[in-house]
Amino acid sequence: MNYFLTYTVYVLILSVLMGISTWKLFKKMGYNPLLAFVPFYNYFIIQKETKHPKWWVAMAYLPIVGPIMMTVFHLFLMKHFGKSSFTQKLLTVVLPFIYMAFVNYSKDAEVEAKDELYLTEEEKNEKKKESFVGSVTFAVVFATIVHVFITQPFGIPTGSMERTLLVGDFLFVNKWSYGYRMPMRPLAIPFLQGTIMDTGEKGNPKDDPKSYVDAVKLPYSRIFQFSKPKKNDIVVFNYPRDSVHTAIDRKDSYVKRCVAVAGDVIEMKAGRLFVNGKPETILGDQQIQHKFIATTGSQLDIPALYRQYGFLPVQEIQTETGYLYDFQGLTDQTAKEIKQLPQIIELKEHIWPKDSAAVSYKVNAARDAYTKNIDTTQSIFPINKKWNQDWYGPLKIPKKGDVVTLNQETLPEYQWIISEYEHNKLENKNGKIFVNGKETSQYTIQQDYYMMIGDNRDASLDARFFGFVPEENIVGSPMFTWMSVEGLFADKSSSYQPEGKKIRWDRMFKATNTGEANKTSYWWVAVIILALFFGWDYFAKLFKKKEKVD
Template sequence: MNYFLTYAVYVVILSLLMGISTWKLFKKMGYNPVFAFVPFYNYFIILKETKHPKWWALLSYLPIVGPIMMSVFHIYLMKKFGKSLTQQQLLTVFLPFIYMAVVNYSKDTELEDESMNDMFLTEEEKNAKKKDSFIGSITFAVVFATIIHVFVTQPFGIPTGSMERTLLVGDFLFVNKWSYGYRLPMRPVAIPFLQGTIFDTGQPGNPKDDPKSYVDAVKLPYERIFQLNKPQKNDIVVFNYPQDSVHTATDRKDPYVKRCVAVAGDTFEMRGGRLFVNGKPETVLGDQEVQHRYIVTTGSQLDIPSLYNIYGFLPVQEQQTDKGFIYGFQGLTDKVAADIKALPQVIDIKEDIQEKGLAAVFYRDEAKKKIDTTQSIFPINKPWNQDWYGPLKIPKKGDVVAINKETLPEYRWIISEYEHNNLEEKGNQIFINGQPATTYTIKQDYYMMIGDNRDASLDARFFGFVPEENIVGKPMFTWMSLQGAFKDNSSSYQAPFKIRWDRMFKATNTGESNKASYWWIAAMILILFFGWEYFVKLFRKKNTGED
């Protein structure tokens, strides 16, 4: 409810600004000046008077899409009053209510004479009209794509091998944003298609200084609508990285994709690199392959490119010693490990499992005073590592948990970041929102998201629980798959570039080894893309009687 109330306040403010800066213009067009203040109807009148589709007015206040459409409508209005020069259009876009107010209150502002027929236009005027028509078509195409991107589905690329061999490095997916209910946008003023930043400056320093793709000051609270389902065990889920400290907006944090291995109320555990939920071994689905990290010692150098061509994904680190070569292979299945063991150069091969009771803690500096929580096992006060982890109970909405020095590392981010409370420590006492606290009631469900390639995955074992508000949706299908599209930093070998035709337009979230094909969707998109203009022209000819 807070979302829609905040949204309504923004609409009222924008409508007031629109009315104050254009009411005289509406009067000169023959309308009651009050209509300039009426949300949606003010833009409906502009579209009607400038001979554009009137239903576009419905898009005027949508998050992300609305600011684009408003700029277009403002330009239409200014052209109606003869303000069509490039600098005037730029002022309309970047200083809309200021420039429109200048035009509105100017004594010499008059409607442009539109009585001239096209046959009396000069060649320059005809070219300008064609240019406006072309720009209008491009603008609407961008707006249509933005609507799909914001409100329906979002493309997502796989840059790392954490989900091998289920999702490959270089797979590009379409994510269904309605899988777990639609999460409404939290930053309504943003550049379309960009996640968090416009570009990476590449300069040393704080990444928070990189230019943002959204206006952080215009914000809306978390709200999810039509939530008929929640993430279930074994779902592949796209979510926003919880501990992204660069972006304050939840929906602008970096997107991650992992498998949901435990839901709210479950107990998660790793025993010797094997995953257990509620004391039971994990269920391995048809599209999963159990894989582990191996250390291989050889007498001579291995032919890694040939092995890559045979087995596909094979990230490896190579080290030469006086006794031979040592290879660290990430993500070997039992079969691939057996095949490599049988190679004549191999002296020894063993699974790389960390010692039980050895805490995985990393530091930001050599003095070892500041712990790097993004690389350390969560929570940092437990003697756990990625192979021996837990048991850890996943918080559930309504749970009442004890808060003390021992449990605080586990619940700190939940209390202060995910559920937006003021958390303080004073001596041995903990304060939440200024009140001393020994317990805390969890306000939303949390999930454990782990990569299928367990030994090469920065996942919930490092960054902790994933809040429900960070959930984006489920991948639907792979629309493109490019081997070699991303550089794999975990490997000393770069895979050659090629298109994986066999993976394109295949379902990604069924759990089945044989995936359904979605080629018919690709064909439909191509028909719409290339046939749309033809059908529009055909329709116009039929209605105008043109030959």
């Protein structure tokens, strides 16, 4: 309810600005000047007077799409009053209500009426150009509507979900899977997630130009929520710990498997996942992978292994006696096959020691051994536990309505929930905990939370490091892979990079989230849609030609 109330306030503010800056123009067009203040109807009149499709008005106040359409309407109105030079169009786009007010209160503003029969050749050419620009604008608007309100393309740049989702897969995400989350930053550049451009590694990401106006914000709201994420669902969500973007829906997008839902208890034992005390259920399309360390007497043919097994992140270190290989993502079957290679002396799964904080191992070539190095970027969640990737939990996933105990021991587990995800003022002073200024030893959870973990268990930045994923961060679920390109993204975790790029035709147009080992291809659906689109366009043009001849 707060969402639509806030949205209504924005609409009224825009309507007042529209009315103040155009009421005289409406009067000169023969309408009651008060109609310039009426939401939707004011733009309906502009469309009517300028002879453009009236149904465009329905898009005037939609989030993200609305500002584009409003700009189009403003340009129509100014052209109707003879303001169509490049400078005048630029002022209309950049300073809409200021420039329209200038025209509105000037004495020479009059409706420019021209009969189609008396247009000059130059004016006819200009009209054709405007028609073309209008078609392009509508195509952009239509694509924006699909992107914002229906489905969004999403690329897989890392191997955290290998081999279920491959690096270079491009998916379409269904934004209605778990109810549609309403846009929270309605004034934004279409198709861009968080920033307009990346200033590079030397710059501060917080200084990158944002693709949205952060000051114009709407609260979280989800409509038509008939289901919630279930265990084993592959889910797309906004990274909860993104410190660059304050807008939830503008945080970086991640894709992981939902291994536990609100109320479940999760635990990792020697790299194996248990939920509510039971081993996880492995689906047909789910290939769990782990880290393996190989000791060899001679060098392995990594390119040949890559061609055979596909994704194969590996670090190769030469030692005095041979080579060490750090394979970050091998299935049990792949590991079994690699172990049979004649060069292999030993292949052992790497399990982090129990009751040790999250650490990373780096090869010390001089000593021919692995040495521990504290990795501060991979701090385990919560930070006060002696847990790691392989020995984790037990940890209960918070559920809406749960009353949790707050003390110095449990605070690291719930502090992000209280202060960041549920937007309370949290203070920890002199051993006492204050929520919104009141000392307390309890807190009631306001929304459901989820545990999202990658299938490539030892090469995944997931909930074991950044913690619970709030329901408000859920975007949707992948529908199908529409494109897959091997070698498109560089794998920073591997010393070997495949040469060239190759389209994986066998993965295209296959459903993503079915859990089946052998997924159905929907090539035929894509072909039918393309045939209908181009066929309709062809027959429509043919019909128009016949109409002109008749």
